[in-house]
Amino acid sequence: SQKIEQNSEALNIQEGKTATLTCNYTNYSPAYLQWYRQDPGRGPVFLLLIRENEKEKRKERLKVTFDTTLKQSLFHITASQPADSATYLCALTTSGTYKYIFGTGTRLKVLA
Amino acid sequence: DAMVIQNPRYQVTQFGKPVTLSCSQTLNHNVMYWYQQKSSQAPKLLFHYYDKDFNNEADTPDNFQSRRPNTSFCFLDIRSPGLGDAAMYLCATSKGGGTGNQDTQYFGPGTRLTVL
Numbered sequence: 385s386q387k388i389e390q391n392s393e394a395l396n397i398q399e400g401k402t403a404t405l406t407c408n409y410t411n412y413s414p415a416y417l418q419w420y421r422q423d424p425g426r427g428p429v430f431l432l433l434i435r436e437n438e439k440e441k442r443k444e445r446l447k448v449t450f451d452t453t454l455k456q457s458l459f460h461i462t463a464s465q466p467a468d469s470a471t472y473l474c475a476l477t478t479s480g481t482y483k484y485i486f487g488t489g490t491r492l493k494v495l496a
Numbered sequence: 497d498a499m500v501i502q503n504p505r506y507q508v509t510q511f512g513k514p515v516t517l518s519c520s521q522t523l524n525h526n527v528m529y530w531y532q533q534k535s536s537q538a539p540k541l542l543f544h545y546y547d548k549d550f551n552n553e554a555d556t557p558d559n560f561q562s563r564r565p566n567t568s569f570c571f572l573d574i575r576s577p578g579l580g581d582a583a584m585y586l587c588a589t590s591k592g593g594g595t596g597n598q599d600t601q602y603f604g605p606g607t608r609l610t611v612l
Contacts, residue, residue, distance in 0.1 A: 388538070416599065427500075427586050427603030428539070473538070475601075482527050482546070482592050482599045486538040 386411045388487040390474060396493045403464045405490045407457040407474035415479035417450055419459050422471045422489060431472075432459075464494045499523070500604035502587050508610045509577050517572040517607045519587030526592035528570040529601065530562060533584045545570060546592055574609075582611045 389408045397403050407417070415436050420428035434441045434450045434457070441448045447460040461468050471491045475484040500521045509515040519528065527546050531539035543552045545564045559581070561573040574581055588601040 392536075418600070420601075425584075425606070425608070427588070427606050428601075429603070430600045433600060477599060482590055483541060483544065483551075484599070484601065485541075488536065488538045 386485065388412070388474065388476060388485060390472075390487040391490045392488060394491040394493055396495060397464055399465060399494055399496050401464055403461040403468070403492055403494070405459040405472050405492065407459070407487055409455050409476060412455075412476060412485075413452075413478060414476035416477050417448075417457050418475045418477075418484065419446075419448055419457075420473045420475060420486075422473055424471075428473055428486075461492075464492075466494045466496050469493045500587060500589055500602050502585075502604035502607050504607060505605060506608050506610070508612060509574075510612050511578065512576045515574050515577055515609070517574075517585050517587075517609070519570045519572070519604055520568050521589045521602075522568070523589055523602060524567060525589035525602070526567075527590045528564060529588040529590070530560075530570070530572050531586040531588065532581075533586055533606075539586055542572070577609070577611045579611050582609055584608050 387410045418433045419431045422428040432448045434448045445462045449458045471489040473486050473489040475486045477484045503518050529544040530542045533539040541553050542556045543562050559575050564570045584606045586606045587604045590599050590601045
């Protein structure tokens with residue numbers, strides 16, 4: 385069956401360090417992968433999108449990689465700040481559809 | 497500012513008492529989605545509309561219904577809420593088109609449903 389896996393355990397890192405979050409998927413051939421940020425009690429907010437033919441995307445302190453051979457995406461936050469503390473969700477979709485399947489998210493806590 | 501609005505933010509209902517959650521958007525997007533999210537779980541797609549075309553997920557219980565009277569509004573009706581339906585309900589929109597950026601989803605703040 386199709387599965388999207390993100391680290392269920394919270395990730396704690398020191399302020400200023402780079403946070404790396406992982407999204408693995410099985411039995412799925414996504415055309416697009418997105419990362420969202422979700423704060424407690426709020427809806428997810430879009431951060432970055434990467435296409436299957438792209439290896440890497442950057443936006444300010446954020447970087448996403450997409451390895452369709454490993455079936456994995458990595459999400460990096462450089463120079464992390466306490467304000468980056470949130471849950472980060474990855475979401476996949478295939479070409480020709482606008483339905484996304486979400487992972488459970490990884491909770492990130494940046495310690496001052 | 498263009499946005500997705502959900503009302504109410506918090507809804508308390510009794511077991512078996514019908515409840516309606518509402519969503520409106522000022523983005524003029526073609527697609528509107530309803531998700532259910534329980535604590536520490538992934539948002540689960542219940543159904544979506546592309547314009548007036550309704551698309552139900554195979555595992556969405558019949559207890560959940562939806563209406564989209566116009567482009568701007570979409571409603572989620574829970575006909576007979578059970579204790580297991582207590583969750584955050586998220587409405588989202590996207591332009592539609594299956595071409596990456598057009599499918600970025602814009603979420604509302606959610607409605608937290610409590611079933612007593």
